Amino acid sequence: MTTAKLNLDNYLPYLVNRVGTSIAEQFGAEALAPYGLSIAMWRVMAVLASTGAQRQIDLAALTSIEVSTLSRIVTRMVRMGVVSRTRSTSSTREVVVKLTAKGNGQVERLIPIAHDYESVATAGLPADDVAVLKRCLRRVYANMRNRQVTAVAAA
Amino acid sequence: MTTAKLNLDNYLPYLVNRVGTSIAEQFGAEALAPYGLSIAMWRVMAVLASTGAQRQIDLAALTSIEVSTLSRIVTRMVRMGVVSRTRSTSSTREVVVKLTAKGNGQVERLIPIAHDYESVATAGLPADDVAVLKRCLRRVYANMRNRQVTAVAAA
DNA sequence: TTACAATAGTTGTATCTACAAGTATTGTGC
DNA sequence: GCACAATACTTGTAGATACAACTATTGTAA
Incomplete structure (x- = not known):
């Protein structure tokens, strides 16, 4: 194990x-x-x-x-x-x-x-990476918010 | 303006x-x-x-x-x-x-x-993007910590 | 229209947090 | 090795936060 x-x-x-x-x-x-x-x-x-x-x-x-x-x-x-x-x-x-x-x-x-x-x-980070970073953070937030809403609705 | x-x-x-x-x-x-x-x-x-x-x-x-x-x-x-x-x-x-x-x-x-x-x-995000996300966050932290140390040393 | 539910905001209270000041121990320069 | 600085931690105190309970207003369904 x-x-x-x-x-x-x-x-x-x-x-x-x-x-x-x-x-x-x-x-x-x-x-x-x-x-x-x-x-x-x-x-x-x-x-x-x-x-x-x-x-x-x-x-x-x-x-x-x-x-x-x-x-x-x-x-x-x-x-x-x-x-x-x-x-x-x-x-x-x-x-x-x-x-x-x-x-x-x-x-x-x-x-x-x-x-x-x-x-x-963001110093030292390529602009492309910063764009990905921000896009990911928006998506993560959306994922968590969606999870929250779903959980509350189920209760 | x-x-x-x-x-x-x-x-x-x-x-x-x-x-x-x-x-x-x-x-x-x-x-x-x-x-x-x-x-x-x-x-x-x-x-x-x-x-x-x-x-x-x-x-x-x-x-x-x-x-x-x-x-x-x-x-x-x-x-x-x-x-x-x-x-x-x-x-x-x-x-x-x-x-x-x-x-x-x-x-x-x-x-x-x-x-x-x-x-x-991280649902819905490509593994590559998640990797970039984490790498960026590590770098951002390093940037801020470095800034902090430098500022304190100057004081 | 009237009752009841839902929404928006406030407040009581207990807990949590952070700054500053304290104690105690260890490191350093003379 | 002695004074003084630096480090590690704790505690006093004031303020910030969150949950629950409250008031007030608006929506809704009979």
Whole structure:
């Protein structure tokens, strides 16, 4: 009987986790700290900048942040003046989160830095490989999301 | 003057984060919960199973868990009986963390499930692409780690 | 229209996390 | 070998997170 073995250096979740952690740590400490922003806040702002105003529940899905956690993060961000939270006109149980001018200004200054980080991260890799990398990550996410949905539907 | 734009769907840190989160969420809820293990604990056990007994500081680096956080996690794991913490013989300020028989048994049962998750995650992707994906992730990590070391050395 | 289910968001609470500051041990230069 | 720096780990404390339970609003089916 052979013992199940796990080669970490070739195990996708491990590789993904350490990359995510290392990028977030450095970007947070160097780029975000001056603005008093956390990584979670940056993710919210990046999503809003990229996809426009969102309901909190959609924002939660887009940022991978749990809804109750996001609720409090948005509260803090409103206090900081970087986003606004207004009741939806169509449905008053919904809320619309939107970047303020101040928040928008900060993202504008952060986006070039974010691109720099991406360049550093992919340094030395052929453009073709980076394209494959990103395509694979999109597919992996789709696979996991599909699995999730199927599992929930079956329950 | 053109406004800096961030296309999230092509932004590496975003793609990495959502993949890491989705895998961890599902693996945690489905595979780990029955054992009362958190993702952080699983990471510790996976590293120990894969690389053998480790000092806490090395374990911290290998798991991407901050040292003080890891200290408390190991304390909990010792109480659960899945790892042992003993003073190093060579240096009593060091500590050696090791899987117990119980801990080892749990990892053995979890490793096949972990492999299943990896299969689900990479379903539909050509083996060549998966190879590129993993190679890229290793390189990206090396790039970020190198950047970190250089920055710290300069300070 | 009225009841009931589903959806969106918030809040209570326990737990987890991370920074900073602490203790203890080991290494190093004089 | 003695002072001082560096390393390994722990702990105090404040803040962040997640689950569950809650309120409020909207959808739906009889």
